[in-house]
Every structure is written in C-alpha cells, then in structure tokens.
Amino acid sequence: QVQLVQSGAEVKKPGASVKVSCKASGYTFTSYYMHWVRQAPGQGLEWMGIINPSGGSTSYAQKFQGRVTMTRDTSTSTVYMELSSLRSEDTAVYYCARDFSVLWVTADRVPDYWGQGTLVTVSS
Amino acid sequence: SYELTQPPSVSVSPGQTARITCSGDALPKKYAYWYQQKSGQAPVLVIYEDSKRPSGIPERFSGSSSGTMATLTISGAQVEDEADYYCYSTDSSGNHRGVFGGGTKLTVL
Numbered sequence: 730q731v732q733l734v735q736s737g738a739e740v741k742k743p744g745a746s747v748k749v750s751c752k753a754s755g756y757t758f759t760s761y762y763m764h765w766v767r768q769a770p771g772q773g774l775e776w777m778g779i780i781n782p783s784g785g786s787t788s789y790a791q792k793f794q795g796r797v798t799m800t801r802d803t804s805t806s807t808v809y810m811e812l813s814s815l816r817s818e819d820t821a822v823y824y825c826a827r828d829f830s831v832l833w834v835t836a837d838r839v840p841d842y843w844g845q846g847t848l849v850t851v852s853s
Numbered sequence: 854s855y856e857l858t859q860p861p862s863v864s865v866s867p868g869q870t871a872r873i874t875c876s877g878d879a880l881p882k883k884y885a886y887w888y889q890q891k892s893g894q895a896p897v898l899v900i901y902e903d904s905k906r907p908s909g910i911p912e913r914f915s916g917s918s919s920g921t922m923a924t925l926t927i928s929g930a931q932v933e934d935e936a937d938y939y940c941y942s943t944d945s946s947g948n949h950r951g952v953f954g955g956g957t958k959l960t961v962l
Contacts, residue, residue: 773953773955774890776951779951788949790950837886838943838951
C-alpha cells in the first residue's frame with residue numbers, strides 16, 4: 730500500500746531555513762509526481778509546488794518562488810522540501826502528497842495519497 | 854494568480870442535502886476536485902474530474918460543474934460528514950500549478 734512518511738516536527742527561528750523529508754513506499758517512486766501542500770493553524774490548504782521524481786523538474790506556486798526548493802533522491806525514494814527565510818507566517822503543517830495519475834498520462838496534477846504532515850514552528 | 858472561491862460555512866440537518874459551491878474563472882475549461890478534511894487528519898479526495906467518485910467514497914457524494922461554478926453535493930448528509938471541504942483545480946499555464954479554494958466548514962446537526 731502507498732505510504733508517505735514525513736520527518737518530525739521542527740522549531741526554527743525567523744530567517745532560518747527548514748528542510749522536510751517525505752519517504753515513499755508501496756509504489757514505483759519515479760512514476761508519480763509529488764506535491765507539497767501546507768496548512769497554517771486554523772487555516773486552509775495552500776498548494777506550494779510539485780516535483781517530478783523521475784527527472785527532478787519542479788513547478789512552484791508564485792508565492793514561494795525564490796524561497797522554496799524541492800528535490801528528490803531516487804536511491805532512497807525520498808523527496809525534500811526546503812523553505813528559506815522563514816517568518817512567523819510560515820508556521821504550518823507541511824504535507825507531501827503523491828499525485829493521482831502516473832506521470833506519463835496526460836492529466837491534471839492532483840494530490841491524492843498524503844503524508845502524515847510535519848509541523849514547522851517559526852518563533853524567536 | 855488564479856483563485857477559487859468557496860462559502861466559509863454551510864449547515865444542514867442530518868438527512869438533508871448539503872451543497873458546497875466553488876467558483877473560479879477557469880472552471881469552464883478546467884476540472885474541479887474536492888477534498889474532505891476532518892479535524893486533525895490529512896485531506897481525502899472525494900470527487901475528481903468534476904463528478905467522478907474514487908473507490909471507497911460513499912455514493913451520497915456527487916459533483917457537478919457548470920460555467921464558472923463547481924458544486925459538491927452530499928445527499929442525505931450524515932453526522933460523520935461534518936468536516937472542512939476544499940475544492941482544487943489547476944491553472945491553464947501547463948506548468949502543473951494547483952490552487953485550493955479557501956475551504957467550507959460543513960456542520961451537520
């Protein structure tokens with residue numbers, strides 16, 4: 730069965746960076762895009778970006794351009810999301826989510842299977 | 854940037870039909886997707902490509918889309934359907950960028 734296991738909670742100071750990992754199992758890692766979505770406390774879902782684990786190409790929401798970097802390690806079936814220049818408004822639960830369709834199918838890219846979430850707290 | 858607009862809250866009594874709307878300028882050309890999120894849990898996809906239901910999702914969940922508005926309908930809503938619901942769509946850039954609506958809190962009581 731599809732499993733996405735994320736790294737543990739983080740506490741960071743303003744201006745620092747955080748790197749969250751997401752280890753996939755139960756399917757062919759390089760066959761599905763991976764999304765990152767965040768949710769601030771009491772707020773809605775916010776789409777951050779997507780990575781193609783096969784070739785490593787990425788696409789980010791305009792809001793996070795220049796501050797977010799998504800990478801992958803195919804040897805360990807792990808994707809990473811690094812967010813820099815953290816501010817208090819970045820306090821949120823960060824989710825990775827596998828895409829709904831295999832990447833060679835022409836289709837919308839839609840989060841389907843979700844990780845358990847990683848709480849990142851930014852506080853001085 | 855592309856936006857999807859949802860009502861903040863919808864309230865129904867058990868057994869009634871709940872309808873949650875999502876409006877967006879690109880919806881005439883793009884599919885809408887719907888997620889259910891219960892408190893403290895990750896979201897679950899309940900409708901894809903406007904009206905299709907993933908396996909395991911009860912038949913009381915249905916979706917439709919017309920013009921710039923997509924609608925999630927829960928026929929005979931049950932207490933366990935109380936949750937936040939989010940619509941999702943993709944932009945037209947071809948860059949696989951996605952966007953969520955602001956979410957709707959469904960209360961069933």
